[in-house]
Amino acid sequence: MFTGIVQGTAEVVDVIEAEAFRTHVVRLPEHLLEGLALGASVAHNGVCLTVTAVDGDRVSFDLMRETLRVTNLGAVSIGDRVNIERAARFGDEIGGHAMSGHVMAQAELVELDEAPNNRRLWFLLPEGLDRFVFTKGYIGVDGISLTIGALRQETRGGAFCVDLIPETLARTTLADRRPGDRVNIEVDPQTQAIVETVERVLAAKGGA
Known part of the structure; x- marks a missing residue:
């Protein structure tokens, strides 16, 4: 779950294309890296994505065909910036409203x-x-x-x-x-x- 309170932006530093599939690599700010592990959920422009690799401050996320079809992430290029929010944790203040990260x-x-x-x-x-x-x-x-x-x-x-x-x-x-x-x-x-x-x-x- 997310709250819609964006914690910062991140630069897309690499885009790896495949058939109906792509991998985004973003450079996360230091304050968003703490405790980040494989499998964690991170919202990019409101889209819930899963961490697939962490290499220092470079973090990878896979995007499937449906994500590329429905959202604006399919048009993102190297050098673009995306809004970032880490998944909410139990006890966190909800300053916005409950969001699923499932863009319509x-x-x-x-x-x-x-x-x-x-x-x-x-x-x-x-x-x-x-x-x-x-x-x-x-x-x-x-x-x-x-x-x-x-x-x-x-x-x-x-x-x-x-x-x-x-x-x-x-x-x-x-x-x-x-x-x-x-x-x-x-x-x-x-x-x-x-x-x-x-x-x-x-x-x-x-x-x-």
Whole structure:
């Protein structure tokens, strides 16, 4: 489990390609290496990955076909940076919201609104995900736990915005995102469960 409180960014220092498969090697900051072992879970841009090798500060992770298809990690190149969060441990403070590290889809950044000391980003949601988002609800964007500021309808579907404080901009890769970029999205799992349960109940009643 993760909390959506990104602990820093890491540079991708190597990408090893194979058929429908790739290995990312990232250089982790010292504070994220403590106690790291093979098999540990580490989120990259909100995607739960497993440590497959540790060589000093260079740590390897394997990405399977489904991960490459659903998330933005398939487009990551050497020199890029990814948001990093170590798996939460029992007793840790949960400053964001519970996240599984299972990304559902990608969203496109369609508008960027700069203001003194903060930034507003508008993202276009893939079709079908808009039913899981609501104003002031939680959402995971590239592994960051954020609060939805507002919703609006676009010609291509529903969109939502998030407002970022300087600390989030300094700690994560969202400071570098520009319109047209794609981010990983994980909707709040509790909201998803409630919505899908209500939909099933209503569908059953309608068919009765």
